[in-house]
Amino acid sequence: MPPAWTRRFRPGTGATGREKLRxxxxxxxxxxxxPYFPLDAMVRAAFDCAQRLFGLRFTPREDLVLYHPDARAYEVHDAAGRAVGLFIQDNFARTSKRSGAWMSALAVQGRNGGEVLPVILNTNNFAQATPSLLGFDDVRTLFHEFGHGLHGLLSNVTYTQLAGTSVLRDFVELPSQLFEHWMSEPEVLRQHARHVETGEPIPGALVDRLRAAERFGEAYETVRYCGSAIVDMAVHRHPDPASVTDWSAFEEQVLEQRGLPHATGINHRLTHFQHLFSSSGYAAGYYVYLWAEVLDADAWNAFQEAGSPFDAAVAERLKRCIYSVGNSVEPGQAFRNFRGRDPVIEPLLRQKGLL
Known part of the structure; x- marks a missing residue:
């Protein structure tokens, strides 16, 4: 018979009911x-935000022959007209392509032994149609991966091994998760989220419902996430893991000691939590995604304090202190250089509706 914790908390129980309630x-x-989120318009929205924040311009290079007809190349220049790099976007799903969304650096920025400009690839798996329409989560994914792309494009270091996204895992998610905020900004939506047939901007009431739906169940999901992160750390801190004969019982003991509410459960059970053991990069690292949310919420709060999502001084500081430094500056110091202090948790709690 499974331990009591397992009987009480079967992962996934109630998910359908929660979705129906939402x-x-x-x-x-x-x-x-x-219909308000055609792919082409959302790509233009991401490029427009990058221009308004960082002065970047994306010029199509239809003359370049790429690895697949779906891929699109753009030459990137800064506000002064200097070449920044090449950006490639491959947005559609196909049978020869693995699932998911990711950013790759085909060439990494550097200046050691000669100037090397970055060649950055963003890959998504959206359904191909005419026109291709995105859901709200799809738009978030597009902006998220573009945030990673900007991290690679804006890199300004000497050594390639320190460039772009070659940083600790929590810090690599800061530029990407932060860039997600612009996709739901009212002035961005008014300009770019227009009905594919009528051209009318997305109604404010619909945007309000989308934002409210995103906050639905945040407390529940945060507790489940924290439970998985706590178990992850407990496993990797165990002084003698070979002595553990029942990992389900170990999991139960850890969560009982921490007082996990009996109505929640956790996101991933240890016996199938492949993320923790797939590579050393994820070992004892599940918590970093939540910590990255602390960083991105606090960073976004800098724009809110300035009174504009496109405040020029904050954007310049963000570019100089975060997006361009790669791993040439210790991450904690890089964030302090941007914010003038260590990160605080209150912006994330407000963002999640928990404060």
């Missing part, structure tokens, strides 16, 4: 949302 409370329907 739909009923907020009336979020992809059929209503997607």
């Amino acid at each position: 739909q009923r409370e907020f009336a979020v329907d992809d059929a209503e949302v997607k």
Whole structure:
């Protein structure tokens, strides 16, 4: 018989019920949302935000022959017209392509032995159609990966091994998660989120429902995430893991000691939590995604304090202190250089509706 904790908390129990409640409370329907988010318009929105924040201009290079007809190349220049690098975007799913979304650096920025400009690839797996319409989560994914792309494009270091996204895992998620905020900014939506047939901007009431739906169940999900992170750390801190004969019982003991509420459960059970053991890069590292949220919420709060999501002084500081330094500056110091202090948790709690 499984331990009591396992019997009480079966992962996934109630998920369908929660989704039904979310739909009923907020009336979020992809059929209503997607016509306002055609892929081409959302790509232009991401490029527009990069220009307004960092002065970057993306010029199509249709003359370049790429590895697949779906891929699109853009030459990137800064506000002074200097070449920054090459950006490639490959947005559609196909049978020869693995699932998910990611950023790759085909050439890494550096100046040791000669100037090397970055060649950055963003890969997504959106459904190909005419027109291709995105859900709200798809738009978030597009902006997230573009944030990683900007981290590679804006790199300004001497050594390639310290360039761009070659940073600690929590810090690599800061530029990407932070860039997600611009996709739902009212002035960005008014300009770019327009109905594919009528050209009308997305209604404010629909945006309000989408934002409310995103906050639905945040306390529950945060507790589940923290439970998984706590178990992860307990496993990797165990002085003699070979002595553990029942990892399910170990999991139960850790969560009982920490007082996990009996109605939640955790996101991942140890016996199938492959992320923790797939590579040393993830070992004892599940918590970093939540810590990255602390960093990105606090960084976004700098723009809120300035009174504009495109405040020029904050954007310049963000570029200089975060996006361009790679691993040439210790991450904690890089954040202090940007914010003038260590990160605080309150912006994230407010963002999640928990404060």
